[in-house]
Each structure stands twice: as C-alpha cells, then as structure tokens.
Amino acid sequence: QDCKAFPSTQHPSSTGFGGGICIGVTGTYDVASQSIDLHGMKIYGNTADKNGKSLYVVMTKLKEWCETGLLGEYVKGNYSDDTSTETDLEGFVMDFRDFYTLLPSQTDQKILEHYWNSPIPSFSIWHVLYRNGGQQGSDNSDCGEVAASCKTIEHAIKQVSLKKAGSIEQYVEVKNIGINQNGYDLQYPMQLSKSDSHTDVIKIMKQMYGTPTQMTGNAEIKILKNNDNTKESNKQGWISASEGLQLRFYCINIIMDTISKLSIPIVYIEGTNSILELNTVTFSGIKLSPTSEPKGIVEIKVDN
Structure with a gap:
C-alpha cells in the first residue's frame, strides 16, 4: 500500500517498474505448477515512475500465466476489471535475464488485463x-x-x-x-x-x-x-x-x-x-x- 518504484542511480533504465510488486522469471515458467499465485494480493495507492503502478511482471510465459484460471484470477488480487486503472498491472514478455541488457520499448509493454479481458475495438x-x-x-x-x-x-x-x-x-x-x-x-x-x-x-x-x-x-x-x-x-x-x-x-x-x-x-x-x-x-x-x-x-x- 502507498508504495512507489523509482529508478536507481546504478540502473536507471531498467528500474522504476512495479510500484507494489515486481516479479522477474528466468528461464521458462511452468504455468501448470501455479506457483505464482496472487489470489490474496491487496493493492492500494501504489505508483511507479515507469510501468506497473502496483505490479510489473517479466517472463516469457506472461500470456499463459495471465490466462490461467478464470479472468486473471492468479494475477490480479483485488484489482477490479471494472474500476481499477489498467496501468496498475503491466508486464513484458522476456526472460528476466535479458531485462537489464535488452531494454523494453514503451510500445511493447503489456496491459495484463488485456490477456483475459481484451477490449472490443x-x-x-x-x-x-x-x-x-x-x-x-x-x-x-x-x-x-x-x-x-x-x-x-x-x-x-x-x-x-x-x-x-x-x-x-x-x-x-x-x-x-x-x-x-x-x-x-x-x-x-x-x-x-x-x-x-x-x-x-x-x-x-x-x-x-x-x-x-x-x-x-x-x-x-x-x-x-x-x-x-x-x-x-x-x-x-x-x-x-x-x-x-x-x-x-x-x-x-x-x-x-x-x-x-x-x-x-x-x-x-x-x-x-x-x-x-x-x-x-x-x-x-x-x-x-x-x-x-x-x-x-x-x-x-x-x-x-
């Protein structure tokens, strides 16, 4: 609650993500294991200088993880599809080992809700x-x-x-x-x-x-x-x-x-x-x- 992510002086371009929680997965995440389970997550008033005001996730299986269960249940905690700000939950499809060297472009950032609740054009x-x-x-x-x-x-x-x-x-x-x-x-x-x-x-x-x-x-x-x-x-x-x-x-x-x-x-x-x-x-x-x-x-x- 009321947490903030801001860039570090040592790695300014690869920090400042995920105001409440930042998750990075190296290698290939085993989606079937359901080991990353955020059912009980409570997020209030968090901010980030970059992406993911409350949650930012970097993994190669980002889409598959978000689609596990019903309507993002393993991802969103108390996030509401109806009332929360979409930029609360964001991520990037990449092995976390490469995150510090291959800087993600802003256009490739993913709104996590769109994986389970894609907007109608x-x-x-x-x-x-x-x-x-x-x-x-x-x-x-x-x-x-x-x-x-x-x-x-x-x-x-x-x-x-x-x-x-x-x-x-x-x-x-x-x-x-x-x-x-x-x-x-x-x-x-x-x-x-x-x-x-x-x-x-x-x-x-x-x-x-x-x-x-x-x-x-x-x-x-x-x-x-x-x-x-x-x-x-x-x-x-x-x-x-x-x-x-x-x-x-x-x-x-x-x-x-x-x-x-x-x-x-x-x-x-x-x-x-x-x-x-x-x-x-x-x-x-x-x-x-x-x-x-x-x-x-x-x-x-x-x-x-």
Whole structure:
C-alpha cells in the first residue's frame, strides 16, 4: 500500500517498474505448477515512475500465466476489471535475464488485463489491412483497431465472435468489418456463409464508417488474381455469400490487378433469403473473360 518504484542511480533504465510488486522469471515458467499465485494480493495507492503502478511482471510465459484460471484470477488480487486503472498491472514478455541488457520499448509493454479481458475495438468495427508487398495487419487475438488492424477478413470475422461472445463459434447477429484507409488486397476468393461466419449480417465498410472519425472518400479492395486461373477453380465468386447471409458494402471502391481477366463474378449471392446491399460502391478497371454462360461483376442466384 502507498508504495512507489523509482529508478536507481546504478540502473536507471531498467528500474522504476512495479510500484507494489515486481516479479522477474528466468528461464521458462511452468504455468501448470501455479506457483505464482496472487489470489490474496491487496493493492492500494501504489505508483511507479515507469510501468506497473502496483505490479510489473517479466517472463516469457506472461500470456499463459495471465490466462490461467478464470479472468486473471492468479494475477490480479483485488484489482477490479471494472474500476481499477489498467496501468496498475503491466508486464513484458522476456526472460528476466535479458531485462537489464535488452531494454523494453514503451510500445511493447503489456496491459495484463488485456490477456483475459481484451477490449472490443471502437464502435465494434474490426479493421483489416493487407497490401501485398506493403503494409499489412496481423491476425492475432488483439487485432481490430485501426492502428492494429487484422490481416484477413476471415480472421476478423472470427474475432468478433471471440470478443463479443467468448468463442469463435458463437453467434453474433451483425459483424462489422472495416477496410483500413491503406486498403485491402484480396488474394483468393472468399466464401462466406451463415454457418461458417456465425452471423446473419456481414457489413464491409470503409475505415470507421458512420463515426465522427470516418476516413475521407472510399476505402479500396483490390482483387489480386495475378493471372492465376487456379484461384478461381470451383469458386462461384471472389466474394460469395450463401445460406441467407446478408452481405452489405458501404463506401468501398473495388478494383483488380491490370494483368488478369476474371472468369467468375466479383460478388456472388446465392439463396432466396440472401441479401446484397451496395451503398456508395464503385467497380472500376474490371475485366471479364468470355465464358459459355453469361457472367457479370455481380451475380445473384435465387432458387425458385
């Protein structure tokens, strides 16, 4: 209680962490042993010049330790997910033997609560970013914010269920997928259905659509066939929806690479209850190959 961590004169850069408790683990911590158990920890009014006002932990198995038990029970003591300050409990993924020589960057500090209670992205829009050979998001458990976009739409769809309902297989009525202002390259056809996506509605929209910080203009999705006909083999469309899934696009420009011709539609909708909405959507530079059957950029198939 009312403790403070401040830098030492001998090691100013590697001290000043963990106002109440600082834990460093050398080697690989055996998570199953549950030997680090802070159930009874009481923290009040502690401060630190650097990170971890009450607790700072350095170990390679930081994530696994925080996820032991229910909602961080081995980590947080009397810390409250609802009322405590997130910076009370922080840490860094590293062997403690390296902590004094490999100084952790501020951007790599971990809020421990995020391991068991990851925040939902702003306005419940999970953003994606992928440019082939350029900027790319990362498909991890914390992606979704604009500044930490996911890499693929498929992963973002799963993350909505995980964060909102506790499992990637849980149903969520509407899933909002934002296209980062830097764009998204679709390398392979994407087949979406209600059963696989665990939702009734998928909305694909420009960055922060409908919010005070929405991007100017439209976001871009680029079809990258790259003259590889095998990508379209046995596929109905580059973005297809079935089983009554509602697929809704908002403020998106859809283009394609300049060397290819498409033999399947860009958007394919199948089923009497499936719905397609195109709101401020443009298709440009699209080239289709001649086929034995009529094909368009968008195809809607309704079984009578």
